[in-house]
Structures are given as C-alpha cells and as structure tokens.
Amino acid sequence: MRNLCGLKIKYNNKKSRGINLIHEIKEYSNVDIIDLKNSTNDIFHIIETSKKILIATHENPEGDAISSVIAAALFLRSLDKEVFLYNKDSIPNNLRFLPWAEKFLNEFPREPIDLLIVVDCGEFSRIGAKFEQLSGINRIINIDHHFTNTRFGHLNLVIPDASSTGEILFYLFLSYAAYENKIPYSPYDSFLNGRLNEPLPCDLDERNKILSKINGEIALALYTSILTDTGSFNLPFRKLS
Numbered sequence: 001m002r003n004l005c006g007l008k009i010k011y012n013n014k015k016s017r018g019i020n021l022i023h024e025i026k027e028y029s030n031v032d033i034i035d036l037k038n039s040t041n042d043i044f045h046i047i048e049t050s051k052k053i054l055i056a057t058h059e060n061p062e063g064d065a066i067s068s069v070i071a072a073a074l075f076l077r078s079l080d081k082e083v084f085l086y087n088k089d090s091i092p093n094n095l096r097f098l099p100w101a102e103k104f105l106n107e108f109p110r111e112p113i114d115l116l117i118v119v120d121c122g123e124f125s126r127i128g129a130k131f132e133q134l135s136g137i138n139r140i141i142n143i144d145h146h147f148t149n150t151r152f153g154h155l156n157l158v159i160p161d162a163s164s165t166g167e168i169l170f171y172l173f174l175s176y177a178a179y180e181n182k183i184p185y186s187p188y189d190s191f192l193n194g195r196l197n198e199p200l201p202c203d204l205d206e207r208n209k210i211l212s213k214i215n216g217e218i219a220l221a222l223y224t225s226i227l228t229d230t231g232s233f234n235l236p237f238r239k240l241s
Contacts, residue, residue, distance in 0.1 A: 036157075036159075036188055037186070037188075039155055039156065039157050040157065040172065040175050040188075041179070042155050043141055043155055043157060043172070044175075044176055044179055046115060046139055046141065046155065047076065047079065047081070047115070048079075049114075050081065050114040050115035050139070051081065051082060051114055052081075052082045052084070052109075052111065052112065052113050052114050052115075053076055053081050053082070053083050053084070053113070053114065053115045053116075053117060054083075054084045054086060054108070054109060054113045054115070054116050054117070054134075054137075055069045055072050055073050055076075055083060055084070055085055055086065055116075055117045055118075055119065056069070056085075056086040056087065056116065056117075056118050056119075056121070056127050056134070057069050057087060057118065057119050057120050057121050057127075058120065058121040058122075058126040058127065058128075059087070059088045059089055059126060059127065059128035059129075060089055061087050061089060061091070061092070062092070062228060062229075063095060063224055063225060063227070063228025063229065064120050064164045064165050064166055064225045064226075064228055064229040065087075065119070065120040065121070065165075066087070066091055066092070066095045066098065066101070067095070067098060067166055067221045067222065067224040067225035067228070068119040068120050068143075068164075068165040068166050068169055068221075068225050069085050069086075069087070069104075069119055070085070070098050070099060070100050070101065070221040071166060071169050071173075071218050071221035071222050071225065072117055072119055072143075072169060073085050073100060073103075074099065074100065074215070074217050074218045074221065075169075075173055075176075075213060075218060078213065078215070084105060084109045084113070085100065085103050085104045085105060086104065086105050086106075086107075086108060086109075086127075087104050087105075087106070087128075088106065088127070088128035088129060089106075089128070090106075091104055095224070098220065098221055098224060099217040099220065099221065100217075108130070108133055108134065113137050114138075114139065115137070115139045115140075115141065116134055116137045116139070116140045116141070117140075117141045117143065118140065118141070118142050118143070118144075118152075118153065119143045119144065119165050119169070120143075120144055120145070120146075120164075120165035121142070121144060122144060122146040122148050122149045122150065123149075123150050123152065124150070124152040139154055139155075140152070140153045140154050140155075141153050141154070141155045141156075141157070142155070142156045142157070142158065143157045143158075143165060143168055143169065143172070144156075144157075144158050144165055144168075145158070145159055145160060145161075145162040145163070145164055145165050145167070145168055146158075146160065147160035157172065163226055163229060163230050164225050164226045164228075164229035164230065165225065165229075166221070166222045166223075166224070166225020166226045166229070167222075167225070167226055169222060169225075170187075170214070170222050170226075171187040171188060173213045173214055173218070174187045174210050174211065174213070174214075175187055175188075176213060177209060177210045177211070177212050177213045178209075178210050181206075181209045181210070183201060183206050183209060183210060184198050185198050185199070185200060185201060185206075185210055186198040187200075
C-alpha cells in the first residue's frame, strides 16, 4: 500500500490492471492553501494581460480533455480573448455534439501566442508530436487533476483531489467572478474543509455574480467533463460539492 498526494494506491495482481484507486481527501497545510490562492490570482493576472491564447490537451483525447479545452476557450472568449483550440488527433465522434468542437486545430497557429494553457495533461510531451515548438511560449499555465502531473507550467494549478479537470475549471471560473466583483469567496473550501473561511455568500445577488461566468455552453462542457471522468458519477472519488 502506498499513499501519493491524497490517493491511496493498492496493488492487486488479481485485477486485470494491477491497481485499485481508493480516493482519500488530502490534508492541506497552510502553505498549500496560500500557494493555491496565490496561483489562482497569478493565473487571473496572466489571463488579463494576454490577448492571443492557445489551449491544448493530451493526444488521443477523451471527454475530460476535450470538454476542458472547450470550457476554457468559451470562458476566455467571454473575456474578449482571441483563442485557439488545439489537439493533434481528431475529436471523438461521441464528443462532437459539444459547442466549438469544430474549432479544433490539428496544427499549431502560425501567429505569435501570448499564453499557452494546457489542461488535463500530466506531462508536456503528451501534447503530442512537435510539442517542443510550444516550449518557447513565454507563459504556460498547467491545469490538471492527475497526481502524476510533472508541474511543467510557469504556473501550475494541480488538484489531485478533484474528480476531473473540468471540476477545477468550474471552481476557477467561480473564483474569477468573485475576484472581478470583489466578493470574498473561495470555492476551494470544498477541498480545504472550510479553512479559508470564505463560504458561498447567502446574498442572492452576490451568488448570481459568482455564477455569472457559467453560461449554458460552458455548463454543458463542464458537465460532460465531470460526467465522463467519474464514469457517470460511479467512480470512487471525493463527493462533489
């Protein structure tokens, strides 16, 4: 039995894959909490000072990967950013119902990119062939939920306790709306057992402002992300808030 980043890994040779994953909530230190808040604020600053943003995920993508790219792209477009969606491989047929599924590029854009956001990708090389061409981009944000993530970004928002990258993006979008409206709220309390003491406001107007960045298309992409990575909510992950 080994314990890595909040995941207890039990090896069992009788199982076809050899391991079972039993999720346990990570105990976060005060340093973890400060780092989480600082990383989020730094991400907002970089987004606000970027114009052309490329969003990529791992090759051979599945639901969380594609849905997370789309959700991030829709969110950034609502902030009047010029966005490019990239994946080396074709979009799976069962995900082509998603908004903007037709906008994916199979080649890197030729024009200069201010910011690269990589979602649901544990290693930079998993973007696929010619990934090295992206390493020269001055600002790279890495958003992921895999405990094996190599923290390859200039900024890394990696939460292994999240069910999916889509769940992390949901909290990030709420955080941005709270930040934009100067409302003291942190959705990360879901992971930190209320230790930030910034719960969802009781005031209905403030709640609506916090949810204002989640439109119908973004909600569909986030739901697809979470649904597919939890096996339709059947996998043994932490209960979603």
